[in-house]
Amino acid sequence: MKNIIAATLMTILISFSFYQVNLDSDSDFERWALKHGKHYFGDEKKYRQAIYFQNKQMIEEHNKRSEFTFLMGENQFMAITNEEFVSLYLNPISPEKQNEQDQIIRKTNPKSPEPIREYNLKDDVDWRGYAPVKNSGNCGSSWAMAATNVIEAAYAIDKGIKVTLSAQNVMDCANSWGGCDASLADFSDPKNAYGHARNRGILTESEYPYTGRGDDWCQQTGFAPWRIMSYAQNSDDIDYMRGFLQMLTEHPLSVKVDATNWQFYSSGVFSLCSSIYKKANYYALAIGYVWEANQQQNWQQIWRVQASFGISWGEFGTIRLAPGNTCGVINEGIRVYLWGG
Structure with missing residues (x-):
């Protein structure tokens, strides 16, 4: 109506x-x-x-x-409003969760919008290609997409094994409250996926195909071979930027960002977003950074983040973010550890 x-x-x-x-x-x-x-x-x-x-x-x-330092372009989201984009594809934090996280995450917002050069641990870090670009379709499943991407990247880096893991497996079996429901932020969280991967393991995409539905019954019986030993979130109490960079030089990280205005991003360096944690509404994969000169010929550290909107969105499925805590990219960096890794 x-x-x-x-x-x-x-x-x-x-x-x-x-x-x-x-x-x-x-x-x-x-x-x-x-x-x-x-x-x-x-x-x-x-x-x-x-x-x-x-x-x-x-x-x-x-x-x-x-x-503007970025361009927009036509994509699969052309016939929906921004309000619909946020409600269908993103994962806003509930007011209760906002209040809880505000007290924990305040320290994660750097005073300076630009990282200091001494933070640089490597000239460039590029984890593109270590995990496939996924497409969530008409489902707010970024949490499951990002989590499986992190595990896929860990197997590729630590074991030399390329595998595509099932986000649907995670949605059905690690979240019984509806894997597509963006309003259930307490359940639609990568940590639930990591817990499932640690306890029961995850099947491959071919074994457990993606349906893009959040109300399917869990089809996994027994244990799956693709497991993790543990996961860890950035916990550098002294300097969150330093901790995030250290982790990112070793592995891609799942991050939670403000993607409200990502709808038509096409190319360039994006900054039209908030760094405040309570504004974060989308899970993605931080896959590195590159040093680039801006118009004033000053070198700046640009983040590269992989989304789950398919390869036709953005720069082959990725977005470049401006220096500092742009879109809140460093607020919640999480990596995984494999057995024997």
Whole structure:
């Protein structure tokens, strides 16, 4: 009902030229829908088409502005609003969890927005390719995607074994409260996945395929071979940045970030986000950093983070973040340890 009402209002706005949509450009929407396997009918189609062109105009206007250091581009999220993007794909923290974490994580926000050069432990760190870029589809399963990515990377680095692990296995068996429900932040947490990997192990993607549903019964019987010994979160009480960098030079880390404005990120260095922990709403994989010169020819440390929106999003599934605690990237770095690793 809500979408039908919105579609009617949007249709009225279009008819009065509030949105300048050229009917000849309708084929742009049709091509986009075909490419991404989207099927809309009736009022829903009119509503999604209007959102598509509104987002398209916003992207074009953003890319004309010189003050931004990143570009936007069309992707699979073109026919949804930012509000829908946040509610469908991200994992906001509950108010109760916010209050609890505020007291614990205050120390994780550095005073300076830029890391000091002495923090640099290696010139560049690049863990791209050690874990596959996943696609959560229409499901807020970033917590399971990031956790399995961390374990996959650990096996590739420590054991020389490339494996793609089942996020669905984790969603069904480590979270009985609905693996896609972004509102259940206490349960949709990588730590639950790491606990399952430690206690029972995880099956491969081919053994336990991804359905993108959060209400399936656990199909795992017995123990799976892909297990971890333990996991650890950044705990450098003196300097969180130093602790995060030390861990990242050894392995990729699962992180929780503010991805509210990641919807149309295409390329460049992103900074349009909050570093405050209570704003964090998405789990991703920190895969390194690179030193780059900015417009003033000052060297700065740029983070590279891998999302689970597929390889067509961003820079082949990754995003570059500005120096410092951008998007809260250093607030919750977690790595895993393998048996005999």
